Amino acid sequence: MGNPSLDYYNKNGAAFFSGSVDADMRVDRARFLAHLPRGSSILEGGCGSGRDALAFKTGGYLVTAIDGSEEMVRLARKHTGLAVQHLRFDQIEWRDAFDGIWTCASLLHVPRADLPDTMSRLARALRPGGVWYMSFKYGDTERTTEHGRHFTDMTEPLLSTAIERTSLSLVEMWGSTDVRTSHAGQRWISAIARKL
16 A cells, blocks of 8 residues: 555655755754764654755764655755665664654654654664654644645644653754745744653
8 A cells, every 4th residue: 555645755756855955954953963962873764855864964973864755765865975765664673773863844744643653663763862853743633635645743742742652851842933935834843852
């Protein structure tokens, strides 16, 4: 059975790449990297265009990037020069492998019922003391768009509960608006959590 969200990115990869590769995520990246010494290992789950993976690589971090869409993997490899892996969240098997995990606007495609397993897999991949950044569109709904993409939205209580269920400790949580001018006014919620 196909995955409608991944099918969307396979069919619309070039358009998504051009619309997201220049999005200015420096503020959130800086909040995340404040917890990680240079040279730390970072897993980017759902790397999309490879924008953030490239920024981490350029900043002197050891980056492993994955994406579930074959087309986004191809584009991200070309953009970053990294050996981006074609891997879905439900295929992750790493244990205590990374100092940091970055999931920017990627976990939001996981159905709410599947999030506990997905987040547990990612938590296992993080080393004790490691930090994890995640972001979701703001809201309490679960929906599928006209293009077939699935979205699971989060509020402060929903995201706090999801983090607590993975035995992680919440470091900080904040709201923001979309940095892309084409999505002006879209609200987001982001969090950084630490593995104890």
